[in-house]
Amino acid sequence: MIVVENLVKTFGGFRAVDGASLEIGAGTITGLIGPNGAGKTTLFNVIAGVHQPTAGRVTMGGEDITGLPPHQLFHKGLLRTFQIAHEFSSMTVRENLMMVPGAQSGETLWNAWFGRKGIAEEERALGAKADEVLAFLTIDHLTYEKAGNLSGGQKKLLELGRTMMVDAKIVFLDEVGAGVNRTLLNTIGDAIIRLNKERGYTFVVIEHDMDFIERLCDPVICMAEGKVLAEGTLAEIKANEQVIEAYLGTGLKNKDKLAKT
Amino acid sequence: MDYLNALVALANFVIVPGLAYGAQLAIGALGVTMIYGVLRFSNFAHGDTMAFGTAITILFTWLFQSWGISLGPLPTALLALPFGIAGCALLVLGTDRVVYKFYRAQKAKPVILVIVSLGVMFVMNGIVRFVIGVRDINFADGERFIISARDFKEMTGLDEGLAIKTTQMITVVVAIIVMALLFYFLNKTRTGKSMRAFSDNEDLALLSGINPERVVLVTWLIVAALATTAGVLYGLDKSFKAFTYFQLLLPIFASAIVGGIGNPVGAIAGGFTIAFAEVTITYAWKKVLTYVMPESLEPDGLVQLLSTDYKFAVSFAILIIVLLFKPTGLFKGQSI
Amino acid sequence: MSEPFLIGDTMTGGYGKGPDILHGCTIAVEKGEIAVIVGPNGAGKSTAMKAVFGMLNVHSGSVRLDGEDITALSPQDRVIKGMGFVPQVRNIFGSMTVEENLEMGAFIRNDDIKQTMEQVYELFPILRDKRNQAAGELSGGQRQQVAVGRALMTQPKVLMLDEPTAGVSPIVMDELFDRIIEVARTGIPILMVEQNARQALEIADKAYVLVQGTNAHTGTGKELLANPEVRASFLGG
């Protein structure tokens, strides 16, 4: 679905992504892991059009999408969430969701002025959809709260909720799990699986929680220092020496100092 | 062909005035940039703050003159400057207490503070005029020239003169010293760094034990010093008039922003950029070219890219072009 | 039972004029111990931490540090009393370099900070490489490391961490927890909110489950880990 070829992104001499090549198969839930600063988010940002690549090419379903601006990619069915939540803070939670779908007829000025009827219908449908998503994410009690007042985790949920408002082809999730309660995260995982199975969304998931990756992802790609370090099933990755050394580690060393009770 | 005369003419009409004016703008811009950098708003009252500090300085200058105290070749106003700064500091600290503090506590948006500063500007405007009146005041004394155009011609035997005024020299020297001090202060000292921390993330600064009141206090003290110094140097070089100081605001803002607002080095660079843009773009090259070109090719027109009518338009055009290529100013400034 | 070193006792309060978020919630930590707070999103965990740090209107209940009532103190004064805090969001100085962030952490200290800084760099080696880079340009996990490093620079008497491991890689998380254990064992109490709850509860001496601003469960880390109800509703089974 997405093919990344020799992608390079530098920030004033520093190569954040350094010749990464990878493929994301249609219909998969691909996990993307790697140490902090490996370039995962930067890779996302380049694919999603936030940054212009220094070199390399990105194609989506065969079409060259290198350097297209984010709003165009959105209309091609490419959605993403942000690692650091980007809510619309002075709008209500419900509005945050309702604004997402593209091509709303009420988004042209002419219709806003003179096309009240049709818009009202559309709005009702959007509202219903938003309420559904909020209920699913268990934050329906906050429907009319300003998004800026949400707790850290709630904002993360809202990020995810936005991707559920439209029919996407491919969704990039940047650490949706960080800061989200694990029980809820399981529910989110279920939803991702369902969207993947029932609606055929492709997912790319950055996550540091191995349990979550394990439940969802196949294949898994591990990046380090801007390059792809390893690729395969999670089991294969977990067994990879380099990955263990750079990323997974071998558990707590100070176990002995813990309370004995 | 006479390169020497051409060079002197260019220096006299472009380089020297550009340097002095640039330095005046730069010190003004430093004050604006400090407030922006730490307190995060564009202070429209800065021009009038400068006027107030200068007015106090002038009052003290008159006092000293009446006592017969002087600095010899240097203007007496330099002696009065510390008193002006002190007066100005009292004013801005009082303003902060009465006005700005409230909005800080409210965590008001920067634009609210901008408009509030507009209100403060009106009030200070009134105060300055009450204190010293609306007239043009010339308070420079001491030696006016380091070298005057006439003396230069006599000395060198050239056709063109080169004039360097005492005030121009003082301005440039002071600008360099002030910039160096400020740069050192902000980047190397603990108080300076704590000010930057405060401007970056107020809550976290609190959690690091930085005392916000102190940061604000120090900022205003520095601003008072910068504003008064800029105002006095400008007033010495040209003259003091309340209305002109208000008008100075525009080029000062332009300097701060083109250099990269919030960045002291940028303020300096911006000051000189704006000054030279104004002076050079509309310069009529006829005089210089007459010396350089062979007689047969001497220009009969003025050889002026654009008439001086467009002086501001052009300097602003340059500013916009700079911003298009460097969207946060010459030296990466902040943006909220 | 003697008074814990730091205790936020039956606190009730909320943001500004808004509704109460905390309803008689109590959190405490003993010297040398690690206390962990878990709970669903929006339960009020961060709010409780902020309340202990005096960044919120607490209109009933009190906060006591080492037996002294500090309810009325400003956050700054609490820093001076030796409390250190890493908030959940906006926890770095984005425009300042990594090193300057650390220096700011040590703002209230007047002694030599070189050694502490060295320790932080050892704990988070990546920060040494990035010492002259603006913290705002770091990756999510790196920022988190800066945030924790900044708090450690204070050499606090008690350390409060709001989700320190959000977004950090497993290896760094392990190292962080290792370090937290070490710090705690030197006698500095640690109060921490965590969503990586299972790992956190494993190292917790004491744990609180917060739901809707009240204490739902309290016990040792092991007890809560073993509690099937807690597991199902808060730890993801």
Next chain:
Amino acid sequence: MSFSLRNTFLVLFVAGLYVLEGTTDFWIFSGSPDSALKMLNFALISAIMALGVNLQWGFAGLFNVGIMGFVALGGLAAVLISMPPTEGAMAAGGWRVLLGLVMGAATIVLTVLVRAKMPAGTARVLATIILLVGGFFLFRWVFDGGVEGIEAINPALFGNIGGLNFGGENYKDYGWMAIVAWPVGGLFAAAAAWVIGKTALGLRSDYLAIATLGIAEIILAVIKNEDWLSRGVKNVTGLPRPVPYEIDLQNDPGFTEKAASWGLDPMTASTLYVKIGYSLLFTVFLIALLWLAQRALSSPWGRMMRAIRDNETAAEAMGKDVTARHLQIFILGSAICGIAGAMMVTIDGQLTPTTYQPLRFTFLIWVMVIVGGSGNNFGAVLGGFLVWWLWVMVEPLGLWIADVTTAGLDPTNWFAIRMSEFGAHMRLLTMGIVMLLVLRFSPRGLMPEK
């Protein structure tokens, strides 16, 4: 929409200020309906400007500090549309000027095309330079000649190309052309906004601010110095107007009779008649614009704009074309300012470029928006009315304060002497104090955004 009690009170309060001005001479009020209506007319224009700025700032977070430029462009339109053409100007150089302008534009288009066609490299740079420099000189040669021709036509009175009014000598009978000029003023401003937006909208907050400020200065420099266009600083006076002239009314027996039947003398009746005429016209425009703005704000379009204002990156990722939207709203807001600018020139009856000072035409409008409550259309309009009232009334207010503070003082007292010299300057001081007080007690504006 439901108005809260507080808002109703505020509206009544501000309305009351105007009513008092017109009915009682108590305190600082004049008790003159004429004066109240005059203030009302300018307040209506100010409110329209505030609406435009609120659209840009309140809806989209665009920091436009170049309002003055757009207002001035609107004024220029009023001259170019409603004045008659200067006789012989087209022949003397008008065509040549037009040709020059077309050639100037063609040079730019050509350069852009050539740059698009040619591969990057020295050759392209060279071609660009040759095209631009050559084009510039050609343009100047054609253009300057035309300008000279036009400016030579009776410079003390004309020296400009004039406008499109086809009334010729009797152009004042075609006063309705002034109304046509208002929307054209909007178009002028919109066209300028399009160019500015295309180049500068990528800049953030304060940088955009200084860019717009600069562009306003550039626009003004052109209006001040291109005498062939609208006489530059020599001003154009005697613009036609959409309402009758007082003198004509006074000389119209029908009107004087009517006036007498209302118990008014012809003078008073005529001045009131004219002012009310303007008020009605402006009110129609204001209400129409307010309706459009309000409807847009409460639609999905408005929601999208607010989202963009809150977080551009996220809005972009959610498929919203932030650049295009910014451009759209920048053009709209500027156009509204242009309309207001044309109205202002019409009611003044003259275009005086030196009038355009940032303090009055940019910052005062900002004060209106912020004091009224940014993000709230009604707030902006209310702010327009209140702040304009203040701007005018601080003069008597200031004098009153000066009087009160020196009452009972011996006139030789130093304070009294200082105050008597200073009286007029109480104006700005008072303005500042009142502004600070308003913002102190409602820091988010009188009618904050919900």
Next chain:
Amino acid sequence: EDVKIGVILGFTGPLESITPAMAAGAELAMAEVSESGALLDGSTVTAVRADSTCIDAGAATTAAERLITSEGVSAIMGADCSGVTGAILSNVALPNGTVMISPSATSPGLSEVEDNGLFFRTSPSDARQGEIMTAILNDRGITDVAVTYTNNDYGKGLADAFAGSFEAAGGTVTISAAHEDGKADYSAEVGALASGGGDVLVVAGYVDQGGSGIVRSAIDAGAFDTFYFPDGMVGTKLNENFGSELNGSIGSYPGTDSEGASMFFGLATAAGFDGTGSYSAESYDAAALLMLAMQAAGSSASADLKDHVMDVANAPGTEIFPGELAKGLELLAAGEEINYVGATAIELIGAGESAGNFQEIEFADGVYSTVNFR
């Protein structure tokens, strides 16, 4: 009766520093009349001030509106700047039928403006001054001059008028560059002017505005040694600011060697203000003319007095000087004719503007003095 006269001047804004002396001049005349008790059987005159801001037509017309409709002023002494004067005239004075006498609006455009006989000025149109300047320069054999003017209708109008007549007389204007008032720095203008060259720099600006800034900058850089100062530049401020640096420079401004001028200076000094300030004398005359016209009309209403302004200002009749307003009023009351000469030897021509008597000045020993009258 208490007659009210509006005094609309730019008390705040770019001309704020010359305005007080102008207002004082006008009010001096009013005080003189009030004290005499000779006006319309013992009426007193009160000045009502309003701020024209000099630049903001909106604010100025609103202020004027209030003066007329609320304060009920009979006539207006003002406004000062040509731009706002035109605005007030066509938007307020005309509809309300109020007489305006401006002391200082000199733009040639105002001669042609539609005024219904309501507008007068005690200053000459700049078209006239252009000719005078040419004559003075020609007499001194100066053929090459550079010109700088303040960028408004006054400056531009004067510069154009001057350039027209100077070039027609065979002179050369090497460069004509505008300067904006109240700006921070004039090096660019001076640079361009110096490049243009010329024997004399003509500064068509305001003395306490950009004009002085240009002069300062030009002297400091050694660009020009001799200057020509038209009306807006002549003031004691020049002596104070530049002193002997200006030795050899020349200029011209409205005025005569009439005793009137010196009498007015004396009165002003006694009243505690500087009568030599720009347009202070013209303001005195403007106010005086209004009151004399009232007396002649036997009514303080504008509709009546407008037809008498020209009569009292011009011959024939007994000459009236500053300080002699009471005498004028009495003569008028007795049905005799007067010829008000006033502080500026005023003579109204054409559409009611001063014919323009100019005095030629020259700097020597750091002060200027009148050397000739034209």
